[in-house]
Amino acid sequence: MVPSAEGLAHAARRTRLLAALNAGEPGPAAQVALAKRTSNLFRDREAGPRRRIDLRDFDHVIGLDIARNTVEVEGMATYESLVAATLRHGMMPAVVPQLKTITVGGAVAGVGIEATSMRQGLVHHSMLELDVLLPDGRIVNCTPDNACRDLFFGFPNSYGSLGYALRLVLRTLPVQPCVRVEHVAFDHPQGFFAALAEACMGDADFVDGVVFGARSLVLNVARFETSAPWLSNYEFRRIYYRSLLEMPVDHLSVHDYLWRWDTDWFWCSRNVGAQNPVMRQLFGRRHLNSRTYTRLMRLNARWGITRRLARWRGLHTESVIQDVDIPLRAAPDFLEFLQREIGILPVWICPMRAPDPGVVFPLFPLGAGTLYVNFGFWDVVERREAHEPGHFNRLVEQEVLRLGGIKSLYSDSFFTREEFDRAYDMDAYARLKQRYDPEGHAPHLFDKCVLNR
The missing domain is CATH 3.40.462 (Vanillyl-alcohol Oxidase; Chain A, domain 3)
Known part of the structure; x- marks a missing residue:
């Protein structure tokens, strides 16, 4: 299959990103964080050194497959732009969170819900494929049945502690006017x-x-x-x-x-x-x-x-x-x-x-x-x-x-460590952390969502 113009542009952005990450000075062992203009999180993290990763260029809709009812989109694309692109073709994402500024990657790394969820589930239930930028700078492709399937299923509700979504394939639904x-x-x-x-x-x-x-x-x-x-x-x-x-x-x-x-x-x-x-x-x-x-x-x-x-x-x-x-x-x-x-x-x-x-x-x-x-x-x-x-x-x-x-963990949380471990399966998380962020370049989920570190 010949790649589309948007597909080629996405590949070029990936190449530039990897080059920039590889060219960076090692510097102090600061944990990674996204460089973002806006956020729909309602919890403030403690001030401290962060190694900011700028993914703001990854905000494009790459393409739609009308026959298969899917859309390929970059992680920093907002739902406002994704909805606009899909409606032009008589489609909508299977789950559209309520606010225009929510990003697609954010809705998967967090938890996205709306009025189709009684049948379609949460945003991550509509996900078919996922490319993740790991905290150490590697990019892995995740599907429900490939070698990184544990990250495919473990990425939702990880809030950047296992990496960031660069590209996703999501299910869509046909719409009427x-x-x-x-x-x-x-x-x-x-x-x-x-x-x-x-x-x-x-x-x-x-x-x-x-x-x-x-x-x-x-x-x-x-x-x-x-x-x-x-x-x-x-x-x-x-x-x-x-x-x-x-x-x-x-x-x-x-x-x-x-x-x-x-x-x-x-x-x-x-x-x-x-x-x-x-x-x-x-x-x-x-x-x-x-x-x-x-x-x-x-x-x-x-x-x-x-x-x-x-x-x-x-x-x-x-x-x-x-x-x-x-x-x-x-x-x-x-x-x-x-x-x-x-x-x-x-x-x-x-x-x-x-x-x-x-x-x-x-x-x-x-x-x-x-x-x-x-x-x-x-x-x-x-x-x-x-x-x-x-x-x-x-x-x-x-x-x-x-x-x-x-x-949901987008706002202030006050769980004890034991409560948090039981509610969010931290045994499974520990295995994911060991495989995909063994050096701890990203914060632990509990530290980020409860201790605000």
Whole structure:
């Protein structure tokens, strides 16, 4: 087969990267880290010497195979660019995480989920092939059945501690031009979760939901359609999550549906005033997106504005930014705990099941055939009484473990080493680390995600 122009360009970028890595001075034994403009991680690492690897040129869509429903893409490509490339050909990635700035490699090295996950699983379940830049500068090709299959299955949830994704092949799905969304209101969690499970067994293309309160839950069931009587747009003046309580049925273009949450960062745009009509006009369409809000959040973390205002009001605060996956049978119990102990609302709900129960990704183990419910809750908890640092996050982690769930590691974690080792199969990780990073050029997963080193 004659390589495409994009394939040749990708090979040239690999050659330049290897030449640059080989030409570098050995220097001090600093651990590797990515040189990135942005990040969707919500945990800060300790300052220290890092050997920055610049992979920012690896942000291209290499090619699509429409007959096989696959796309070949570089690891630093954002989902915004990947979706744009695939929609032009009537396709979409099998799982499209909610925010435009999430990179493909980041969604595999971390954990990516969305409303197709009840059938397609997580982003890494749609992966067919993976090229990894190892911490020592070697590049290895990984498939489910080659010599590096242990890294293929071990890479998801490794967060750069085993290397970085340079190239991936992912499954895609055919799309239609529009999406019809039905918003079904419930006033009790038991009925809501029962209906969610039923929707996951039906013919829906997308299923998610939102908990607005103890007696206000909305299940969103969506299907592709070839045409629509109208098309709503939530990229500027209108706010998507509010429509869930106002419109029993809605229609969006497939593009606008896939990015329905990005304009308001779900609902977190309210924390920067972007839901006020006057402020919304000042922000303008160009700046109403997760990219803007992430920058504002980083500035706030650096300057401590929110913390200072809270102290002035006599309040103690803790950021609780978490996504956790709970087996469906325990979902009502976790929601009751969340409302009682944490009190964050709204809460995003997304069902997820591994599509092949016989395939195991050891660093993010899931029960075979189990339907999980992802709870996404992102806000600041304020209390008059003081607590030790991480108190509320720690409560969440303990409840997740008690209920047989698992937590994403993109934000602050407070596990003990023993808890972490059991939850994320550190025995399997130790074998991967010994084979692919024996000299410890990259940090250990626990050190990176819990100790923030």
